[in-house]
Amino acid sequence: MPDGSTAVAVQDLVKVFRTPGDGELRAVDGISFEVHVGEIFGLLGPNGAGKTTTLEIVEGIQSPTSGSASILGIDVTHDFERIKPRIGVQLQESEYLEYLSLRELLALFASFYGKRADPGEMLESFGLEEKAEEAVSKLSGGQKRRFSLALSLVNDPDVVFLDEPTSGLDPQARRGLWDQVLKVRDLGKTVVMTTHHMDEAEILCDRVGIIDHGSIKALGTPLHLIRSLDSAYHIRFITGDEFPEVRFAGITGAVGLTKTETKDGVLYDLEIHDPAESMGEFHSLLRELGLQTQDIRVEPSTLEDVFLSLTGRELRD
Numbered sequence: 001m002p003d004g005s006t007a008v009a010v011q012d013l014v015k016v017f018r019t020p021g022d023g024e025l026r027a028v029d030g031i032s033f034e035v036h037v038g039e040i041f042g043l044l045g046p047n048g049a050g051k052t053t054t055l056e057i058v059e060g061i062q063s064p065t066s067g068s069a070s071i072l073g074i075d076v077t078h079d080f081e082r083i084k085p086r087i088g089v090q091l092q093e094s095e096y097l098e099y100l101s102l103r104e105l106l107a108l109f110a111s112f113y114g115k116r117a118d119p120g121e122m123l124e125s126f127g128l129e130e131k132a133e134e135a136v137s138k139l140s141g142g143q144k145r146r147f148s149l150a151l152s153l154v155n156d157p158d159v160v161f162l163d164e165p166t167s168g169l170d171p172q173a174r175r176g177l178w179d180q181v182l183k184v185r186d187l188g189k190t191v192v193m194t195t196h197h198m199d200e201a202e203i204l205c206d207r208v209g210i211i212d213h214g215s216i217k218a219l220g221t222p223l224h225l226i227r228s229l230d231s232a233y234h235i236r237f238i239t240g241d242e243f244p245e246v247r248f249a250g251i252t253g254a255v256g257l258t259k260t261e262t263k264d265g266v267l268y269d270l271e272i273h274d275p276a277e278s279m280g281e282f283h284s285l286l287r288e289l290g291l292q293t294q295d296i297r298v299e300p301s302t303l304e305d306v307f308l309s310l311t312g313r314e315l316r317d
Contacts, residue, residue: 004036006035006036006073007037007038007039007159007190008069008070008159008190008192009070010032010033010058010068011067011068011069012030012031012066012067012068013030013031013054013067013069014029014030014064014065014066014067015027015064015065016065026214027050027053027214028053028054028057028064028214029050029214029215030067031050031067031209031214031216032216033219035159035192036190036206037190038185038188039185039191039207040182040191040204040206041206041207042193042194042200042201043193043195043208043211044195044198044201044210044211045210045212046196049196049211049212049213050213050214050215052163052164052194053214054194055192055194057069058071058192059089059161060076060080063077071083072159085113086158086159087161088154089160090148090149090152090165096135101135102123102134102135103119103123103132103133106119106151106154107119109154110154115155115156120132122150122153122154126147126150127176128143128150131147141168141169142169142170142173142176145169145173149180149181149184153184158189160189160190161191162193163194164196166195166200178200178203178204181193181204182204193205198303201222201303202222202303205222207219208222210310212307212310217307217311218306218310222303225303226300226301226302228306229305230271231271231301232272232300232301233272233274233275233300233301234298234300235270235272236268236270236297236298237270237294237297238265238267238294239291240266241292245259247285247289248282248285249270251272251281251282253273256271257269257271264295270282
């Protein structure tokens with residue numbers, strides 16, 4: 001569990017890339033945050049928001065244009081060799097020596113750090129013991145992700161960095177990897193991860209920084225960020241009938257009403273403070289208008305609602 005001390009500190013981080021025609025791209029724009037020892041911290045946002053660039057600077061892969069980053073009190077830019085043995089990194093894409101088995105690759109990576117890892121034990125802990133003599137190319141997408149996570153732990157690091165750890169995985173494989181990430185935290189490691197999956201961040205992360213266009217838009221626990229919204233809940237329903245929408249927008253406790261065309265009719269999303277305050281009036285209005293509806297659902301707000309309230313647009317792919 002987080003103990004309140006600082007594992008990672010990022011201050012006023014800026015990264016500018018030069019573009020054709022003497023232009024520039026400000027990929028990271030003055031980002032600051034801290035990660036506590038023992039927590040899972042997530043940088044949450046769409047592709048192209050600056051998450052990976054931020055992570056690569058903290059990992060020492062890229063140099064910042066300005067600002068600073070430190071891990072366990074050690075400056076990453078000026079003293080990376082001291083910090084290198086204490087971090088583990090899982091990249092979005094990795095290439096491995098095709099002629100080596102999983103067991104051999106684990107032993108090889110451990111030797112880079114002067115460690116004597118037990119490949120069999122590590123593979124077993126990630127559910128890969130039956131694949132020990134296989135090449136990585138023979139693994140499924142989920143197995144490859146689990147193996148790359150195992151490799152990031154061969155040096156017994158204090159801080160583990162995961163860049164989009166479940167990208168491209170099917171729902172079952174994603175959830176399997178979530179369990180592995182939680183196991184890493186339970187080993188006493190600090191985990192810093194990037195993701196564009198809102199549900200993933202809600203389940204895994206103790207705290208998140210919502211990032212877009214290279215800057216932090218909000219920082220806190222998922223629950224704190226959700227509770228900061230004006231609308232804590234949504235009443236969602238589908239109808240093909242015409243009705244005076246302003247009547248629903250005027251229900252006690254209503255924050256707003258939006259609609260989306262679907263193949264089954266129009267999906268309405270009525271944002272509200274509290275179902276106990278609004279549901280009685282909502283059903284009375286349905287009866288008064290004689291409105292034919294289907295699939296009425298009352299759902300709590302999510303991190304996606306937080307993101308959309310901060311950016312005012314849908315997530316990018």
